Amino acid sequence: MADDKKLTPRSEDFATWYNEVVQRAELADYSPVRGSMVIRPWGYGIWENMQRALDDMFKETGHENAYFPLLIPMSFIEKEKEHVEGFAPELAVVTQAGGKELEEPYVIRPTSETIIYSMYAKWVQSYRDLPILMNQWANVMRWEMRTRLFLRTAEFLWQEGHTAHATAQEAEEETLMILGLYRTFMEDWIGMPPITGLKSESEKFAGAVRSYSCEALMQDNKALQAGTSHFLGQNFAKQFDLKFQSEAGQEEYAWNTSWGVSTRLIGGLVMTHGDDSGLIVPPRLAPIQVVIVPILKGDDPSAVLEKVDEVAGRLKAAGVRVKIDARDNLSPGAKYYEWERKGVPFRLEIGPKDLEKGSVALARRVVPDGAKRKSFLPEAQAVAEMPDLLEAFQSELRDAAKARREENTVRGVKSLEELEEALDGGAGFVFTGWNGEPAVEDAVKERTKATIRCLPGDEFRSAETPSKCVSGSGDSVTEVAWARAY
């Protein structure tokens, strides 16, 4: 008999492990539509918690939500040259509606810069109308050749922020502020600490002047671009006539930024924290933080169920998201495996023995070295300490991920041979000098499949600034972080 209860171990086949976790933790499932997935309640619940946290952060920094159409006139996409070149191959186009051929085709938005800035142009006359700070929660579609659950789907959910400013400096400050906001969110909520920095010219967003990104390191040591923030300059403003009259009375084009994170973050969460038993959800994002499994013995389960209700009520009052799993068709062990697979941080078991002793059994989803998975403690203590236990669990996940990122980062690499050796030896990020030439990126990619993930920001740079380019030709003009990427 094939044992289909166990997951493929990460060490055996990371890609298969990932697919199994996503499906068996009920995050998502394949749909009848090519490349599009169904996000199931457990996955969507995590996304809702991400949305809530991010939305609060956007509002705190002065942004408002709005909504723009799904369909964008083809001519809009074509206005910005680099933009259309970047997106043309992956557009889905609507040519018919109402039983008739459309006069002008619509594209299903791959991103909304064009339609949003066309509207901003209507709304802005004076510098007094700026800045405009808007965000949209939406779905977008990009017809990718090869898709993977959450990491690259044809349709995905995201937020896209779009701002317009009177000066380049203000727009640049916005771009970097959002980059920092994303980083904080990834560290404090997902427990997935990224490195951040500027994209190289070849990797920047189609239509941007500069792109910044958050790059997180997964357990297989591949990098995941987890969020981007773009300084668009006046590229779109000029094409969509987004002008304003300045304080000095001059007519000027506005300066734009755009920035986004998507449901890809859920894929990042899985590959950052998951283990061979399944998913592990950071407490702040977990739809259920504590599951209570009643142990029902003998003829009369009512006393245990009453106690379970009472404990759940007190945990809820303390702000903890609790679920009672009182299904009577499953044994306790089967429930344990299920909730562990789904990544719930803590489990409480309450049975007849606990009623006698006033205790509960507390099991952790992640067991620290040398500790035991289960501990037995007084009920009052378990309830009182739970909020702190959840926060401690959250921090442990983040710290472990950060430690893993640093352990797998190699600095001070000075030649292509060393770079290749490091990557083949399983390194994640490899820091080197770079002369700024795209030819070096091509050569490295050809040889190692790694790309420049970013030109790291101040605090991620090495103590010793590299002086020579990793290619051996010329001086380094900047340090760069290389990695194989998703």
Place this chain on the structure above:
RNA sequence: CGGGGCGUGGCGCAGUCCGGUAGCGCACCUGCUUUGGGAGCAGGGGGUCCCCGGUUCGAAUCCGGGCGCCCCGACCA
């Protein structure tokens, strides 16, 4: 688009080479006994064998043509 693997009850698979009217495990339903790490026994329900065409008395199986999915590559915020 190139290479590889695969389409058979909800899931995972066997059966295909060698044609004979579909089977196993899990899941599901009913009953009883159970429940502190994937419960047991008994009974039961469920399948256009991816699609179209051909060969044949007869096709999951043979032949031809499609379609779809997964992995690796190429490509891609």
